[in-house]
Amino acid sequence: MNLKAGNALIAQGGGPTPVINNSVYGVFHELRRNLGEGSRIWGSQQGISGLFENKLFDLSTVAEDSWAAIARSPGAILRSCRRQLDWEAAETAVQTLQKKEIRYFFYVGGNDSMDTALKISRAAHDMNYDLMVAGVPKTIDNDLPETDHCPGYGSAARFIIQSFIDLGNDVYSLPTPISIMEVMGRNSGWLTAASMLARMRPDDAPHLIYLPEVPFSVESFLTDIQKVVDGQGWAVAAVCEGLKDKEGTPIGIQKESRARDGFGHPMQGDVSATLAAAVRSRTGLRARSEKPGLLGRASSLLRSSVDAREARAVGKKAACRTLAGETGFMVSIQRVSEDPYEVEYGAVALSEVANVERLLPAKFITGEKNNIRDEFSNYVKPLIGGKLERYPRLVD
Amino acid sequence: MNLKAGNALIAQGGGPTPVINNSVYGVFHELRRNLGEGSRIWGSQQGISGLFENKLFDLSTVAEDSWAAIARSPGAILRSCRRQLDWEAAETAVQTLQKKEIRYFFYVGGNDSMDTALKISRAAHDMNYDLMVAGVPKTIDNDLPETDHCPGYGSAARFIIQSFIDLGNDVYSLPTPISIMEVMGRNSGWLTAASMLARMRPDDAPHLIYLPEVPFSVESFLTDIQKVVDGQGWAVAAVCEGLKDKEGTPIGIQKESRARDGFGHPMQGDVSATLAAAVRSRTGLRARSEKPGLLGRASSLLRSSVDAREARAVGKKAACRTLAGETGFMVSIQRVSEDPYEVEYGAVALSEVANVERLLPAKFITGEKNNIRDEFSNYVKPLIGGKLERYPRLVD
Numbered sequence: 001m002n003l004k005a006g007n008a009l010i011a012q013g014g015g016p017t018p019v020i021n022n023s024v025y026g027v028f029h030e031l032r033r034n035l036g037e038g039s040r041i042w043g044s045q046q047g048i049s050g051l052f053e054n055k056l057f058d059l060s061t062v063a064e065d066s067w068a069a070i071a072r073s074p075g076a077i078l079r080s081c082r083r084q085l086d087w088e089a090a091e092t093a094v095q096t097l098q099k100k101e102i103r104y105f106f107y108v109g110g111n112d113s114m115d116t117a118l119k120i121s122r123a124a125h126d127m128n129y130d131l132m133v134a135g136v137p138k139t140i141d142n143d144l145p146e147t148d149h150c151p152g153y154g155s156a157a158r159f160i161i162q163s164f165i166d167l168g169n170d171v172y173s174l175p176t177p178i179s180i181m182e183v184m185g186r187n188s189g190w191l192t193a194a195s196m197l198a199r200m201r202p203d204d205a206p207h208l209i210y211l212p213e214v215p216f217s218v219e220s221f222l223t224d225i226q227k228v229v230d231g232q233g234w235a236v237a238a239v240c241e242g243l244k245d246k247e248g249t250p251i252g253i254q255k256e257s258r259a260r261d262g263f264g265h266p267m268q269g270d271v272s273a274t275l276a277a278a279v280r281s282r283t284g285l286r287a288r289s290e291k292p293g294l295l296g297r298a299s300s301l302l303r304s305s306v307d308a309r310e311a312r313a314v315g316k317k318a319a320c321r322t323l324a325g326e327t328g329f330m331v332s333i334q335r336v337s338e339d340p341y342e343v344e345y346g347a348v349a350l351s352e353v354a355n356v357e358r359l360l361p362a363k364f365i366t367g368e369k370n371n372i373r374d375e376f377s378n379y380v381k382p383l384i385g386g387k388l389e390r391y392p393r394l395v396d
Numbered sequence: 397m398n399l400k401a402g403n404a405l406i407a408q409g410g411g412p413t414p415v416i417n418n419s420v421y422g423v424f425h426e427l428r429r430n431l432g433e434g435s436r437i438w439g440s441q442q443g444i445s446g447l448f449e450n451k452l453f454d455l456s457t458v459a460e461d462s463w464a465a466i467a468r469s470p471g472a473i474l475r476s477c478r479r480q481l482d483w484e485a486a487e488t489a490v491q492t493l494q495k496k497e498i499r500y501f502f503y504v505g506g507n508d509s510m511d512t513a514l515k516i517s518r519a520a521h522d523m524n525y526d527l528m529v530a531g532v533p534k535t536i537d538n539d540l541p542e543t544d545h546c547p548g549y550g551s552a553a554r555f556i557i558q559s560f561i562d563l564g565n566d567v568y569s570l571p572t573p574i575s576i577m578e579v580m581g582r583n584s585g586w587l588t589a590a591s592m593l594a595r596m597r598p599d600d601a602p603h604l605i606y607l608p609e610v611p612f613s614v615e616s617f618l619t620d621i622q623k624v625v626d627g628q629g630w631a632v633a634a635v636c637e638g639l640k641d642k643e644g645t646p647i648g649i650q651k652e653s654r655a656r657d658g659f660g661h662p663m664q665g666d667v668s669a670t671l672a673a674a675v676r677s678r679t680g681l682r683a684r685s686e687k688p689g690l691l692g693r694a695s696s697l698l699r700s701s702v703d704a705r706e707a708r709a710v711g712k713k714a715a716c717r718t719l720a721g722e723t724g725f726m727v728s729i730q731r732v733s734e735d736p737y738e739v740e741y742g743a744v745a746l747s748e749v750a751n752v753e754r755l756l757p758a759k760f761i762t763g764e765k766n767n768i769r770d771e772f773s774n775y776v777k778p779l780i781g782g783k784l785e786r787y788p789r790l791v792d
Contacts, residue, residue, distance in 0.1 A: 016569050045791045046571070057791050066788065073787040074562065075569035082570070166470065166694035173412050173471035174478070175442070179690065270669045270685065277666075289666065293686035294575060298562035300785045301697050389696045391469040392462065395441045395453050 006103025011044035013113030017152030019311035026315020047081030110139035132322035135330030142190035154307030154383035157194035164198035168205025178287035182272035205236030212242035304385030341382035402499025407440035409509030413548030422711020443477030506535035528718035531726030538586035550703030550779035553590035560594035564601025574683035578668035601632030608638035700781030737778035
């Protein structure tokens with residue numbers, strides 16, 4: 001075996017997923033088999049911040065039997081960050097990598113992390129430092145372009161689908177006429193759209209689905225809700241946290257005190273609370289809201305087995321390609337067959353994905369813009385891994 | 397075997413739990429073994445409403461192998477209601493029972509349902525109709541008096557504890573400094589208090605716990621949060637949906653448009669959203685909120701095995717006692733041993749429990765009134781059934 005020289009660094013950026021640690025293991029495991037005896041494989045603590053603050057963790061100190069528990073754990077085991085680099089910081093990063101003789105750099109993350117990886121890759125090139133840089137896709141939002149889907153999405157979708165099954169069963173069994181549940185998603189509705197898989201019977205929840213891809217109107221929403229309640233006596237709506245009106249203003253109660261996350265994106269949320277209050281005050285109907293929020297990306301019980309497998313595979317593929325001399329890419333997933341579900345792994349230039357958000361295609365949205373077409377289930381179903389808990393009904 | 401004559405009626409009232417259907421099965425199974433061939437065992441659709449609307453379901457038509465799926469299902473399989481009876485309605489109910497030759501009536505429910513059972517029991521007595529009435533306890537709030545705990549609580553506690561483990565792991569891994577998660581509970585903090593079992597390490601979530609038993613002050617809350625963040629950089633708080641200030645006014649954004657549930661209780665909620673907004677605007681710290689809401693009582697995956705077993709047992713005991721000629725009681729649970737956990741089932745007069753709410757004893761609340769004492773874990777731990785998913789840490 002032709003072992004390679006040089007050290008490696010793995011970091012996790014942005015919001016965690018239930019399977020992100022599988023990707024770290026995938027990278028680590030492949031590197032360890034292929035790097036020479038003297039090579040070190042570091043984990044960067046709190047994303048790229050660890051590199052600047054010299055908080056690196058030697059991953060070879062992790063006992064082999066601890067990796068199983070780590071891979072099963074949601075959350076970023078190396079901790080994560082929301083930090084963007086400018087070109088100067090990217091140069092500093094490369095100087096530090098150079099000092100530590102790190103020749104392989106992996107960033108497991110979403111759009112923003114891919115931007116960081118791209119900048120480091122370009123800075124290394126400009127500085128003539130031989131560094132292999134790979135992006136390992138990860139996001140529950142599923143909004144990275146040039147890949148069929150993103151690791152993390154399948155598990156988060158599984159959580160959302162099961163939650164709508166559970167919620168629908170509860171609301172059906174007790175006449176709380178209206179429940180509005182909020183789903184994560186800053187600009188894209190992939191995750192909210194997945195809620196449609198909760199439906200089996202004609203009147204199963206969710207009855208209405210609202211996405212950030214469609215300008216939101218409170219008036220239309222109230223009309224929609226009333227119509228469903230008139231028809232069957234109860235209604236469950238799925239609303240994305242990123243809903244915006246036609247002027248682009250986020251729906252939600254925190255307009256006045258809008259906080260921003262570390263990337264300068266507005267912190268959204270409380271859309272469901274706002275809309276439930278609107279239903280109560282405007283229609284007089286009883287309405288409540290639920291917002292699982294971060295729980296939607298934090299559950300090990302609702303992890304998708306397919307997602308876990310793919311998260312590990314994209315890590316492994318990233319390592320393989322860098323070891324073969326490739327740099328400046330993100331691993332991608334291509335669906336080569338839907339039934340039976342089968343994927344192949346490819347690569348796409350970081351410049352193609354950094355800061356690019358892929359929205360839900362309009363073809364999946366119904367004409368009334370308040371629901372998702374049945375065809376979408378073919379896309380999501382293979383990703384959620386295994387059967388869901390579904391409940392019988394006895395009485396009308 | 398000495399088989400009994402007469403028909404029976406089983407109803408489910410109030411909010412469902414993950415194990416409430418076990419109680420229906422417990423009652424049904426015991427009755428079927430003991431009632432004569434010609435007896436019918438009815439399920440009342442939508443709680444007591446089914447009796448008035450003549451929507452009764454013949455439970456003997458359920459195939460034996462369907463009961464396993466029903467028992468595993470959260471939500472009320474007969475559907476439920478929020479309906480209180482006055483004395484006149486109670487008399488009408490008894491007349492209807494009499495017409496259908498129903499001699500056994502079981503109401504699976506909480507405080508309000510016990511009031512209905514009591515009224516029907518008294519009306520039957522006054523009308524000289526020989527009716528055996530039993531209350532079967534059920535409530536995730538755990539606020540029925542004269543019983544160690546209530547079926548439904550253990551499963552809901554399991555959900556809340558696992559959710560705080562998951563949330564804490566997520567917040568730790570990404571620097572969102574503050575998350576505030578809301579837990580169900582109108583007036584009692586039993587369920588919110590259970591969140592303390594999520595803690596294993598000294599800095600594990602939740603770091604602060606606020607209960608409706610303690611008058612809530614936003615100022616103290618902000619000071620508490622700031623202190624935790626100053627100490628360890630992040631904070632997770634558990635807040636009960638029923639928090640009220642010292643005047644008794646509910647904390648929450650819906651003060652102005654306060655809706656009421658079917659029993660006339662105000663519909664609460666959105667406490668976490670309100671408090672997260674207060675943190676952001678008052679301290680400048682980034683804060684977000686989560687509110688699993690109804691999901692907390694609707695999950696089959698987080699059902700407690702102990703809870704399921706006990707829910708079935710209280711149903712069975714209710715049936716046994718009525719068959720032995722007892723009436724006007726609710727089945728109670730006594731803890732006879734903590735380690736190993738062991739219970740016995742008793743009975744308490746409906747008049748002792750109807751409309752009485754049992755609050756969390758002050759001895760479990762810390763001196764600062766913002767947390768739960770360690771001793772409480774001895775109470776909750778045996779009820780949640782089985783191990784929780786806990787996650788390792790690798791880096792500081």
